Amino acid sequence: xxxxxxxxxxxxxxxxxxxxxxxxxxxxxxxxxxxxxxxxxxxxxxxxxxxxxxxxxxxxxxxxxxxxxxxxxxxxxxxxxxxxxxxxxxxxxxxxxxxxxxxxxxxxxxxxxxxxxxxxxxxxxxxxxxxxxxxxxxxxxxxxxxxxxxxxxxxxxxxxxxxxxxxxxxxxxxxxxxxxxxxxxxxxxxxxxxxxxxxxxxxxxxxxxxxxxxxxxxxxxxxxxxxxxxxxxxxxxxxxxxxxxxxxxxxxxxxxxxxxxxxxxxxxxxxxxxxxxxxxxxxxxxx
Amino acid sequence: xxxxxxxxxxxxxxxxxxxxxxxxxxxxxxxxxxxxxxxxxxxxxxxxxxxxxxxxxxxxxxxxxxxxxxxxxxxxxxxxxxxxxxxxxxxxxxxxxxxxxxxxxxxxxxxxxxxxxxxxxxxxxxxxxxxxxxxxxxxxxxxxxxxxxxxxxxxxxxxxxxxxxxxxxxxxxxxxxxxxxxxxxxxxxxxxxxxxxxxxxxxxxxxxxxxxxxxxxxxxxxxxxxxxxxxxxxxxxxxxxxxxxxxxxxxxxxxxxxxxxxxxxxxxxxxxxxxxxxxxxxxxxxxxxxxxxxxxxxxxxxxxxxxxxxxxx
Numbered sequence: 089x090x091x092x093x094x095x096x097x098x099x100x101x102x103x104x105x106x107x108x109x110x111x112x113x114x115x116x117x118x119x120x121x122x123x124x125x126x127x128x129x130x131x132x133x134x135x136x137x138x139x140x141x142x143x144x145x146x147x148x149x150x151x152x153x154x155x156x157x158x159x160x161x162x163x164x165x166x167x168x169x170x171x172x173x174x175x176x177x178x179x180x181x182x183x184x185x186x187x188x189x190x191x192x193x194x195x196x197x198x199x200x201x202x203x204x205x206x207x208x209x210x211x212x213x214x215x216x217x218x219x220x221x222x223x224x225x226x227x228x229x230x231x232x233x234x235x236x237x238x239x240x241x242x243x244x245x246x247x248x249x250x251x252x253x254x255x256x257x258x259x260x261x262x263x264x265x266x267x268x269x270x271x272x273x274x275x276x277x278x279x280x281x282x283x284x285x286x287x288x289x290x291x292x293x294x295x296x297x298x299x300x301x302x303x304x305x306x307x308x309x310x311x312x313x314x315x316x317x318x319x320x321x322x323x324x325x326x327x328x329x330x331x332x333x334x335x336x337x338x339x340x341x342x343x344x345x346x347x348x349x350x351x352x353x354x355x356x357x358x359x360x361x362x363x364x365x366x367x368x369x370x371x372x373x374x375x
Numbered sequence: 376x377x378x379x380x381x382x383x384x385x386x387x388x389x390x391x392x393x394x395x396x397x398x399x400x401x402x403x404x405x406x407x408x409x410x411x412x413x414x415x416x417x418x419x420x421x422x423x424x425x426x427x428x429x430x431x432x433x434x435x436x437x438x439x440x441x442x443x444x445x446x447x448x449x450x451x452x453x454x455x456x457x458x459x460x461x462x463x464x465x466x467x468x469x470x471x472x473x474x475x476x477x478x479x480x481x482x483x484x485x486x487x488x489x490x491x492x493x494x495x496x497x498x499x500x501x502x503x504x505x506x507x508x509x510x511x512x513x514x515x516x517x518x519x520x521x522x523x524x525x526x527x528x529x530x531x532x533x534x535x536x537x538x539x540x541x542x543x544x545x546x547x548x549x550x551x552x553x554x555x556x557x558x559x560x561x562x563x564x565x566x567x568x569x570x571x572x573x574x575x576x577x578x579x580x581x582x583x584x585x586x587x588x589x590x591x592x593x594x595x596x597x598x599x600x601x602x603x604x605x606x607x608x609x610x611x612x613x614x615x616x617x618x619x620x621x622x623x624x625x626x627x628x629x630x631x632x633x634x635x636x637x638x639x640x641x642x643x644x645x646x647x648x649x650x651x652x653x654x655x656x657x658x659x660x661x662x663x664x665x666x667x668x669x670x671x672x673x674x675x676x677x678x679x680x681x682x683x684x685x686x687x688x
Contacts, residue, residue, distance in 0.1 A: 119484040167664060173671040176483045177430055181624060184617060185663035192656030303613065307495070310488060349499035352492035359489050360477040 089218030091336035097225040097294075099332020100232035101127075104287040105309025106316065106324035107236060108280035114256040114319050115276040118179040122163065122187035124306015125194075126281045129159065130288020131297030132194060135203045145208055152285055160281025164274045187302065194299040205292035228290045235286055236325050239279075243321070252276070256319075304348065311355040317365025326367060379553050383632065387545050391538045401530040408534055408602060410642035411541045415595045417622035418548055418634035419588045424620075425628030426557055427584050428564035429479065430487045432616045433494035434592055439501060439611025440467045441593025442600035443508055446517055456520050460597030467593030468586045475585040479578060494616055501608035513607030520601035533602050540598065544591070545631070552631045560584065561629070621663045627673025636675050 105123055112120045133155055137148035167186045171178055212223045221229075243249040254262035255272045263269045287305075288297075295301070308331065316327025331351060338350040358365065398404050416438060423429040444463035449456050478489040501508050508514075520527045520536075527536050551557055562570045563577050571577055600606045618641065626637025641662070645655050670677050 119487070167668075170668045172668065177424065177428075178667050178671065180430065180484055180487055181620065182664055182667045184620065185660045185667060188617065188660030189657055189664065190660075192654065192658075192660055195656060196653050307491065311492070314485070314488060343503065345503040346499060349496045349503075352495045355492050356478075356489060356496075359481060359485060359492075363481060363485060 090220070091340040092333055093216060093219040093221050093225070095333035095336030096329060097221070097228050097332070098335065099312075099329040100229045101287050101291055101305065101328070102309050102312040102331050103325040103328025104232050104235060104283050105305060106313035106328045107239065107321070108283040109310055109313040110319050110321060110324045111252075111276050111283075112280050113313070115252065115273050116168070116179075118168075118176070118183065119310065120277075120280065121180065121183040121306065121310075122190060122302075123280060123284055123309060124302035124304070125187045125190040126156065126159070126284025126302075127288040127291070127305045127309075128194060128297065128299065128302035129190065129281075130156065130285030131205065131292040131301065132198050132203070132288075132299075133285065134289045134292055135198075135205050135297055138205065139203075149289060152289060153282060156281045156285035157278040159285075160278035161274050163281065164277040168273075168277070187306070191299060191302060198297075198299060200299065202296045202298045204296050207293040222294075224293050228294065231286065231290045235283065239283075240321060248275075308351055311351055314355060314365055315358055317367045320365065320367050323365060323367035327365065330366075377553050379549060380631075384546060384549060387635075388542060391542060395531075395534060395538065404530045404534050406642065406646060408530070408537050410639055411537050412595060412599050412602075413619070413622060413642050414635045414638035415541060415544050416592055416634075417619050417626065417638045418544070418631070419592045419595075420619045421623040421626075421628055421630075421634040422548075422551075422560075422588055423585065424623060425630070425633065426560040426564065427581055429581060429585060430483070431490040431585070432487050432613070432620070433490035433492075433497070434589075434619050435611045435613065435615035436494040436497035437467050437471060437589040437592040438596040438599070438615070439497060439606075439608065440470065441596025442606045442611070443501065444593070445597030446514055446600050446606065447507065449518065456518065456597075456601055457522050460594060460601075463597045464590045464594035467596075468590030471586040471589030472582060475582045479581045479585060491613065491616075494613055498608055498612050501611065508608070511608060513605065514600075515605050517600055517604050517606070520598075537598065537602065540595075545635070548631050618659070621659055625662050625666045625673055627670075627675035627677075630673075630675050630679075632675045633673055637673070640674070 105127060108123045108126065109120065112118065112123075130152065133152040134148060137143045137151055138145065143151065163186060167182050168179070171182050207224050209223050209227060213220050214223065214226060243252055251262065251267045251272055252275075254265065254267055255269055259269050262272075309328070312328035312331045313324050314327070315331055316323030316325070331354065334354055335347055335351050339347040342350075394404075394407055398407065416434060420431070420434050423431050423434075441460070441463045444466050445456065445460045448454065448462055449459035454462075474493055478486060478493070481489055501513075502511050504510075520533075522536070527533055559570075559575060559580065562573075563575065563580060567577055596611075603610075622637035622641050623634050624637070625641060626635065627633035641659070644658065645652070648655060648658065666673055672680075
C-alpha cells in the first residue's frame with residue numbers, strides 16, 4: 089500500500105507539470121519541451137534565495153514565483169515569437185533548443201553538483217492506513233492540489249481566465265471579440281513557468297536539485313498530459329496522479345531501476361490504444 | 376527529375392582523400408572518424424525528418440542497439456564481427472518495423488513522444504540489464520574488427536574503412552535523393568491527404584523508410600562499437616538523439632549535404648572550444664535556436680541561396 093502514497097507524491101508533481109503542458113498546448117498548439125527545465129529552475133531559484141542570499145522563506149517564495157512569470161514571458165518573447173516558419177516541427181525544435189540552453193546555463197551558473205535545500209516545515213512522519221507519508225511529501229501534495237484548484241477557479245471565474253478559454257476554443261473568434269491572443273499566449277507561458285517553479289520549490293527538499301533534473305520530470309509530465317488527454321485540465325491532474333501510482337507500483341514489485349522505463353511503456357500503450365488519452369475527446373483529424 | 380550531382384560526390388571524395396593524406400595526427404584523425412559516424416546518423420535522421428516528415432527522437436537507441444547487438448552476438452557465439460554487425464543491423468530493422476507499426480500512425484508531437492519513449496526504454500534496459508549489457512559501465516575491450524580475414528586496427532586503417540563506408544553511403548543517399556522514391560516521400564511530407572488520394576500507401580512507405588533507416592543507423596552503430604573498442608549506454612541516450620536533431624537542422628533538412636555539414640560543424644566545434652567547455656551545451660542550444668529562427672533551411676540552404684544569387688547576377 090505504501091506505493092500509493094509515494095505514487096501520489098510524485099504524481100502530484102507530474103500533475104503540475106502536465107498542467108503546464110496543457111495550458112501551453114491549448115493556447116499555442118505546441119508542446120513545450122522546456123517545461124521540465126522550469127521545474128529545475130524553480131529548485132535552483134529557491135536554493136539561491138534561501139541558502140545564498142539568506143532571504144526568509146515567506147519572502148523567497150513570492151520572489152521566486154515572480155521571477156518564474158518573468159522567465160516564462162521572456163521565453164515566449166525570445167524563442168517562440170521569433171520563429172519565422174512556425175510549423176509544428178520547428179516549434180517543437182525551438183523548445184528543445186531553449187531547454188538545452190536553459191540546462192546549459194544552469195550548469196554554468198549552479199555547477200554540476202546536487203544542491204541541498206533544507207525542509208520548509210519540521211520533519212515528521214504521518215501514518216495513514218496501510219502506509220505513511222513524511223511532512224514534506226504531504227506539503228507537496230497539498231500545494232499541488234491547491235494550485236490546481238486555484239488555477240481552475242481562475243479559468244472559470246476571472247475575466248482573464250475566460251479570455252484564456254475563449255482562445256482554447258477558437259483563436260480567430262476570440263480575437264474578433266477583442267481578446268489579445270498574443271497577450272494571452274505570453275501569459276500562458278508565464279503561467280506554465282509559474283507552475284513549473286511551484287513544482288520545483290516544493291520538491292527541492294525531497295529530491296534536491298541538479299541541473300539535469302528537468303529532463304525526466306518534463307518527459308514524465310508530458311507523459312501524464314498524454315495519459316489524461318492532451319489539453320484536458322483535470323485529465324492532466326488525473327493523468328499525473330495515475331502515472332505516479334503506476335510507477336510506484338512497478339517500483340515496488342520490480343527492481344527500481346526499471347521504474348523510468350515503465351512510465352514510458354505505459355505511455356506507448358496509451359498512444360497505441362487510445363491516442364486521445366484516457367479522458368480526452370476524439371478530435372476530428374485532417375487525415 | 377534532377378541530375379545526379381557528380382561535382383558534390385567528387386568534392387566529398389576529394390575531401391576524404393585529402394584528409395587521409397594531410398592529417399597524420401592520430402587524435403585529429405579520430406575526431407574525423409567520429410564526425411563521419413555522426414554524419415551518417417545525422418543524414419539518416421535527415422531522411423526521416425527532411426524527406427518523410429517523421430520526427431524520431433529515438434535514433435540514438437537504434438545506434439545503440441546496433442552497437443550492443445553486434446558486440447554481444449560476436450562475443451557470445453564467436454562469429455566474425457562483420458557478420459555480427461550485419462545481423463545487428465537486420466535485427467534493428469525488424470525492431471524498427473515492430474515499433475513503427477503502431478507509432479507511425481501518430482503525428483507531430485505524439486510521434487515525437489512515442490519515439491522518445493522508445494529511446495528512453497532502450498536506454499533504461501541498457502543500464503539495468505547488466506547480465507547482458509554490462510550495465511552503466513558497458514563493455515570494455517571489444518575484440519578486434521576483422522573483415523574478410525583482414526584485421527582492421529588503429530586510426531589510420533579504421534579511417535580508410537569508415538571513409539569508404541561513408542562514401543558508399545553518400546553515393547547511395549545521392550542516388551536516393553534523385554530517385555522517384557525521394558519525390559514520393561517529400562510528397563507525403565508535403566501533404567498526406569493529397570498523396571493518399573494519388574494512391575500512395577503512406578503508412579507502408581513510412582514504415583519501410585523508418586525500418587531501413589534504423590537498419591543503416593544500427594550498422595553504423597556496430598562499426599562504431601568496434602572502432603571505439605568500448606561502449607556504454609551514455610553514448611546512445613536522449614542527448615545523442617537531440618544532437619543528431621541539431622546536426623540535421625543546423626545543416627539543413629531535406630538535402631543530401633545537410634546532415635554532413637551539420638555533423639562536421641558540430642563535431643568539430645567542441646574541439647575548438649576546450650577553453651570554454653562548460654558552455655558547450657549552451658552553444659548547442661543557441662546553434663539550434665538561431666538556425667530555426669533565422670535560417671529555416673539550415674546552412675546548406677543559406678549556401679544554396681548565396682550561390683543562386685551570384686548565378687542570377
